[in-house]
Amino acid sequence: MGxxxxxxxxxxxxxxxxxxxxxxxxxxxxVILATYTVVLFVGILMMPGFTYEAWRGVFTFxxxxxxxxxxLATLAFFSLGWHAYIGVRDIWMDYVxxxxxxxxxxxLTVLWLAGSVVYFVVILWGA
Amino acid sequence: MSDRAAKRRPQFRNINVxxxxxxxxxxxxxxxxxxxxxxxxxFLALPTVILPLFAMSFTSEQGFAALxxxxxxxxxxxxLLVLLWGFLHHFCAGIRYLALDLHHGLDKHSAKKSAGxxxxxxxxxxxxxxxxxxxxx
Numbered sequence: 001m002g003x004x005x006x007x008x009x010x011x012x013x014x015x016x017x018x019x020x021x022x023x024x025x026x027x028x029x030x031v032i033l034a035t036y037t038v039v040l041f042v043g044i045l046m047m048p049g050f051t052y053e054a055w056r057g058v059f060t061f062x063x064x065x066x067x068x069x070x071x072l073a074t075l076a077f078f079s080l081g082w083h084a085y086i087g088v089r090d091i092w093m094d095y096v097x098x099x100x101x102x103x104x105x106x107x108l109t110v111l112w113l114a115g116s117v118v119y120f121v122v123i124l125w126g127a
Numbered sequence: 128m129s130d131r132a133a134k135r136r137p138q139f140r141n142i143n144v145x146x147x148x149x150x151x152x153x154x155x156x157x158x159x160x161x162x163x164x165x166x167x168x169x170f171l172a173l174p175t176v177i178l179p180l181f182a183m184s185f186t187s188e189q190g191f192a193a194l195x196x197x198x199x200x201x202x203x204x205x206x207l208l209v210l211l212w213g214f215l216h217h218f219c220a221g222i223r224y225l226a227l228d229l230h231h232g233l234d235k236h237s238a239k240k241s242a243g244x245x246x247x248x249x250x251x252x253x254x255x256x257x258x259x260x261x262x263x264x
Contacts, residue, residue, distance in 0.1 A: 027225060027228060030221050030224075030225060031225065034218065034221065034222065037218065052188045052191040052192075055184060055185070055191065056185060059185070080173075084166070084169075084170050084173070087163075087166050087167075087170070088166075088167065088170050091163065091167060112170075112173075112174065113170075113173075115174060116173045116174040116178060119174060119178050119182075120178060120181075123178070123181060123182045123185055123186060124185070126186070
């Protein structure tokens with residue numbers, strides 16, 4: 001690194017606000033998830049009876065032929081994956097100091113969550 | 128000031144696991160670590176418990192009908208109760224953190240009070256949904 005990237009004796013400035021980006025994403029996805037929780041809860045309360053059709057309808061309701069329920073559920077689940085990635089990554093960053101182990105755990109976290117998102121999408125949009 | 132030396136308060140620097148036993152977290156601190164633990168719990172349960180149960184209930188009418196046999200088992204009920212608490216704690220504590228991020232209730236007194244409110248609300252909701260889960264009503 002060149003001397004222009006150094007500020008003071010110890011501080012090294014790299015990137016630009018990456019941390020605040022994740023900070024914001026974690027909070028924005030939190031608001032999305034909290035909102036969708038309320039949507040789900042109202043949907044469940046509005047079920048005419050606890051039947052299979054009514055249960056599916058909570059996630060698959062449509063608005064004028066547009067699959068609004070599935071779309072909202074999918075967007076909420078993407079938010080969940082991103083939210084959980086940042087949260088779990090923060091846990092590794094706080095407690096796991098060896099770089100190699102931390103990287104391995106972060107990769108496993110991504111696979112775990114990406115797998116969950118794919119699994120959910122297949123359940124929701126599958127036959 | 129003269130009795131400063133007499134009252135040697137314990138000091139915790141670079142706290143390690145064995146010191147945790149003697150370290151009394153404030154209420155907001157307990158809420159904070161439980162926010163992290165509940166989040167980790169939900170992360171682990173997502174593809175192992177939550178999604179399989181959702182798949183079963185959602186994919187076929189037979190699966191939906193068979194759900195009662197699975198959730199009827201006491202072990203399933205206990206797992207779901209823990210996850211229920213985890214979700215409700217994470218949800219309520221998360222709303223408190225969003226408020227704190229907007230600089231609402233940052234002072235010591237209100238922060239302690241809101242932590243108490245979060246515990247009250249999340250545990251009460253866990254009790255209500257838990258009773259529903261165990262078929263009390």
